[in-house]
Amino acid sequence: MDDIYEIQADVLRALGNARRLEIIHWLAQGPCDVGTLADRMAIAQPNLSQHLALMRSTGIVEGERRGREIRYRLIDPDIVRACGLMRGVIERRVARLADATRTTGSVPLAPPHSTTTQR
Amino acid sequence: MDDIYEIQADVLRALGNARRLEIIHWLAQGPCDVGTLADRMAIAQPNLSQHLALMRSTGIVEGERRGREIRYRLIDPDIVRACGLMRGVIERRVARLADATRTTGSVPLAPPHSTTTQR
DNA sequence: GGCACTGATGCGCATCTGCGCATGTGCGAG
DNA sequence: CTCGCACATGCGCAGATGCGCATCAGTGCC
Numbered sequence A, B: 001m002d003d004i005y006e007i008q009a010d011v012l013r014a015l016g017n018a019r020r021l022e023i024i025h026w027l028a029q030g031p032c033d034v035g036t037l038a039d040r041m042a043i044a045q046p047n048l049s050q051h052l053a054l055m056r057s058t059g060i061v062e063g064e065r066r067g068r069e070i071r072y073r074l075i076d077p078d079i080v081r082a083c084g085l086m087r088g089v090i091e092r093r094v095a096r097l098a099d100a101t102r103t104t105g106s107v108p109l110a111p112p113h114s115t116t117t118q119r
Numbered sequence C: 001g002g003c004a005c006t007g008a009t010g011c012g013c014a015t016c017t018g019c020g021c022a023t024g025t026g027c028g029a030g
Numbered sequence D: 001c002t003c004g005c006a007c008a009t010g011c012g013c014a015g016a017t018g019c020g021c022a023t024c025a026g027t028g029c030c
Helices: A004-015 A018-027 A034-041 A045-057 A078-104 B004-015 B018-027 B034-041 B045-057 B078-104
Strands: A061-066 A069-074 B061-066 B069-074
Touching (some): A004 A018, A004 B004, A004 B018, A004 B078, A018 A045, A018 A069, A018 A078, A018 B004, A034 A045, A045 A061, A078 B004, B018 B069, B034 B045
Antiparallel strands (some): A061 A069, B061 B069
């Protein structure tokens, strides 16, 4: 009755990856097969398939056979809306950071966990 | 100009954890100090501090000293809205799964990656 | 000053993730 | 039936995550 958090965390973890966010970005513009997606994203096909498998298992996307290709599509449009909200949050945060940096002349918070400079 | 996905992934990863979702749940009902939060969540204080530090570094929460306590609060209310959208997505998915299971008598998808039965 | 309290940080460990790589599987064409 | 194409899956490894534990740091009070 409370492990709804676990499930929600699974979905959010499935979204917490730049590659998968890019997948959502492309699928938000309409269904697409794996090959085309791999081509657009410049990503290895097995790697893409792994991401798609994960997103399938969490109920974010689903695939349907079309001849020998498989067309993937987003299941729930609210995923895109939620991502849009998140994006707004980020833009506001960046603006806030830029503002604080401009007025104080230094970075206000988060010395550890660089956040942006990863990988 | 495209690593906005990286930043967004950082935030979503920061939300992709049941403990941190619970933190958001409590903070959504008003600011709270660490001790009270640790008490409500039945979690070790150092562990809670680590979660809070991560959420601080991603700009989800912020803390302010109040005497010798520190009151944490959510920075952007849209985080809660996004989580609400996610919750709707999940409820719809669960309903869809239950429906498919009832009509077909078996689980329709995701044999691997059990999703719910982790840890 | 010393002390108690509140919170943050460092360390070590088990586990999970993401990737490249090789290989397996389902489909259509000949 | 066999071949080639489109995806999926298994394996192994480097790096990241979450936790318990001990310890450090800031604050108020005596």
